[in-house]
Amino acid sequence: MSEQLAKKELDINVEYLTRVEGHGNIVINIKKGIIEKCELQIIEAPRFFEAMVRGRSIFEVQHITSRICGICSTGHCMASIKASEDAAGFKPSEQTNAFRKLLLHYETFDSHLLHIYFLVAPDALGAKSVLPLVATHKDVVLRALRMKKQYSDLCDILAGRHTHPITCCPRGFTKLPTQKELKAMRDILKSQEDDLMITVDTIKSLAPKLPAFERETEYIALTHPDEYAFLDGDITSTDIEGAIKPIDYRQAIHEYHVAHSTSKHSKNKRGSYMVGALARININFDKLNKLGKSVANTLGFKTPCYNPYMNTVAQLIEIAHCYADSLAIIERFIKDGVDYDQVVSSWPRVDEKESFSCNSGKGVGAVEVPRGLLVHDYDIDSKGIVNNANCVIPTNQNLANIDLDLKKLVPEFINKPKDEITLLAEMLVRAYDPCISCSCHMLDVKFV
Amino acid sequence: MSKAKKKVRIAFFDFADCEGCQLQLLYLNEAFLGVLEHCEIVNFREAISERSDDYDIAFIEGSITRKHDEERLKKIRGNAKIIIAYGACACIGGINGLRKRFTQDEAKEIVYKGREFPLEAGEPRPVHDIVKVDYYIHGCPTNNDETVKVLKSILLGKGYKVPNHSVCVECKLKENVCLFEKGQVCMGPVTRAGCDAWCISNGNTCYGCRGLLDNPAEQGQIDVLKNNGYSLEELTQRFDLYNACRMEADKK
Numbered sequence: 001m002s003e004q005l006a007k008k009e010l011d012i013n014v015e016y017l018t019r020v021e022g023h024g025n026i027v028i029n030i031k032k033g034i035i036e037k038c039e040l041q042i043i044e045a046p047r048f049f050e051a052m053v054r055g056r057s058i059f060e061v062q063h064i065t066s067r068i069c070g071i072c073s074t075g076h077c078m079a080s081i082k083a084s085e086d087a088a089g090f091k092p093s094e095q096t097n098a099f100r101k102l103l104l105h106y107e108t109f110d111s112h113l114l115h116i117y118f119l120v121a122p123d124a125l126g127a128k129s130v131l132p133l134v135a136t137h138k139d140v141v142l143r144a145l146r147m148k149k150q151y152s153d154l155c156d157i158l159a160g161r162h163t164h165p166i167t168c169c170p171r172g173f174t175k176l177p178t179q180k181e182l183k184a185m186r187d188i189l190k191s192q193e194d195d196l197m198i199t200v201d202t203i204k205s206l207a208p209k210l211p212a213f214e215r216e217t218e219y220i221a222l223t224h225p226d227e228y229a230f231l232d233g234d235i236t237s238t239d240i241e242g243a244i245k246p247i248d249y250r251q252a253i254h255e256y257h258v259a260h261s262t263s264k265h266s267k268n269k270r271g272s273y274m275v276g277a278l279a280r281i282n283i284n285f286d287k288l289n290k291l292g293k294s295v296a297n298t299l300g301f302k303t304p305c306y307n308p309y310m311n312t313v314a315q316l317i318e319i320a321h322c323y324a325d326s327l328a329i330i331e332r333f334i335k336d337g338v339d340y341d342q343v344v345s346s347w348p349r350v351d352e353k354e355s356f357s358c359n360s361g362k363g364v365g366a367v368e369v370p371r372g373l374l375v376h377d378y379d380i381d382s383k384g385i386v387n388n389a390n391c392v393i394p395t396n397q398n399l400a401n402i403d404l405d406l407k408k409l410v411p412e413f414i415n416k417p418k419d420e421i422t423l424l425a426e427m428l429v430r431a432y433d434p435c436i437s438c439s440c441h442m443l444d445v446k447f448v
Numbered sequence: 449m450s451k452a453k454k455k456v457r458i459a460f461f462d463f464a465d466c467e468g469c470q471l472q473l474l475y476l477n478e479a480f481l482g483v484l485e486h487c488e489i490v491n492f493r494e495a496i497s498e499r500s501d502d503y504d505i506a507f508i509e510g511s512i513t514r515k516h517d518e519e520r521l522k523k524i525r526g527n528a529k530i531i532i533a534y535g536a537c538a539c540i541g542g543i544n545g546l547r548k549r550f551t552q553d554e555a556k557e558i559v560y561k562g563r564e565f566p567l568e569a570g571e572p573r574p575v576h577d578i579v580k581v582d583y584y585i586h587g588c589p590t591n592n593d594e595t596v597k598v599l600k601s602i603l604l605g606k607g608y609k610v611p612n613h614s615v616c617v618e619c620k621l622k623e624n625v626c627l628f629e630k631g632q633v634c635m636g637p638v639t640r641a642g643c644d645a646w647c648i649s650n651g652n653t654c655y656g657c658r659g660l661l662d663n664p665a666e667q668g669q670i671d672v673l674k675n676n677g678y679s680l681e682e683l684t685q686r687f688d689l690y691n692a693c694r695m696e697a698d699k700k
Binding site: 053 | 544558685
């Protein structure tokens, strides 16, 4: 223990941490240099989603689990649909997968953008929130609002709305975009290129100001042989040889419960691991498309990167990647056309209902959502009714890693004034972009 | 500063929910700045770090579940001149009510499988079960057009009354083919309008997120569904997706 640390008394208690999604406290107690407490406490009201979906049909379960979280609703929708389809034995078409990928891209860049501009930028610009920035950096605020509105318009076209998408359901989409709508989406994206590049410049100027802190940890993300995995892939860890099939997710993800949190924690080989943009890029950097790689280059981003504050930079690289990939998907459908015969009804129609039956048993859907790997795991009967459910939430998987980061961070910066340490701790938690509504969904708890 | 120019102070508070309705506000684009010309946001934990107990209007998002949430809400009622229940969870209990199909002990058992759960599970309730609500903005999620309309009406001192006719009225205006004619079940006939038949216009069915009408023709709906070959159990499931809290209250 360093001499300064040995004398140190520190008592930090950030109640209801702001600019994160959901309710959490940061508590740091150091008595005579000994860290007594250094943790992120989760105090979100439990909602018992596992009980909520029990006895419900797979045709409404994605509607329910989407409500776990307003920011990640599309991600939950996708993981839920994939788990239901896996269990029921439905195989989505190639077209359906392409549009799902597109919708997931929209959520990824919208969520990353929210994080970069509304949650992180105020810290970097020395403001308490985005509101004072209206006076000091109006162009930045207007750009952020403009870009968010455009993403919301894109989601309106493809999914009916951004929060809790309407059109995507098991078996496919209830509505598919017309040629006019495809062109409208393309034009919106194209009109955004300048704003995106200015965002890269903004982050480039802010990135050097991010705290210099590193802690190497285990990184887990989906991988796919042909692409930067979001919608499909196998679970890959920097600590394990080979990839794990989604259905075997418990081989890598061990969930457990701790006293200071109403959310589950996760670990694999070590005390913790990280999921999210930084984990994905550390594992899948070579699968980024040209624009993603060029933005990484502009930002001077190199893998492996062990600085959790750089998660924000990794998010921006993913925005660029998703931007280019979205345009490619849309251009393809403008060129090749859309098969509108694939429109489905959200529930079996009355004529299908009598004879409706599906495979029964277990199904797992694993998807990369903005904050990391999300797994939904259902047991269903042959009528498609869910008997049991488990969801593994990205933020839960990161909680143990955040605690360990805090425990390394605080001693390293112990000579700084309390206010500064508090801010560093808050910024660290925010860098993970935690989504506490998601984390505290209160599903099956596994002890190891 | 003269009194007339004083900005209305607005606070946002969230309870058990997904925070999706708050997020809707970030899509207001420049209208958001327009709102800021007349209002000052003094509490919005998800987006800003500033906090204050001095506010005129409190938006309450989420269902109220635990004892200390009740206390927190009562304190907010004491501070605020106007309380707006914002979104389905706050207005009607929303999907949190699905938990009510089980007792607290059953829900704990499903989730924890015999292991001890030391925290209070709570009973999901709409805001008006605890304190007086002045205005309702329904929906899961809310839609911004209505939110701006309500806010404008309050600022002008006009008040706002939520529609008390069914989604079918708006659905007809959108010229959608009736889902019952397409062999599908829809909650539209008994659900409060105001969403412009959002889900149906996008190829899905109505799930009833804006809550039952004050006097819904429940028996009529049940008959229609039965005639289309759906069982009573399936109907109840459709009804209780969003309306479990209301159904329980009606029973009492």
